[in-house]
Amino acid sequence: MARVHVRLPGVLGQVVGGQRRVEVEGDCIGGALADLIARHPALAHHIYEEGGALRRHVRCFCNDEYASERGGLDAPLSDGDTLTLLNSVAGG
Helix, strand or coil: CEEEEEECCHHHHHHCCCCCEEEEEECEHHHHHHHHHHHCHHHHHHHECCCCCECCCEEEEECCEEHHHHCHHHCECCCCCEEEEEECCCCC
């Protein structure tokens, strides 16, 4: 089980008491996100759709590489990896 860091944008950091960096464990990206939700259940609504997929506006990066380019949520993790969650912003 890899120990990884998750960086959160300000909006999601507010959901976890102002933390912008959280340490979690997981063998893959999806496992690390599941551990994040287990530790901070209020994040589930902000990250996942009802069916369990990431919300359309949430982007996940692993060590600055878009998760889908690494194999999606099944991509393996190593100790010390950093996941970054970002919310897409739209406007006009």
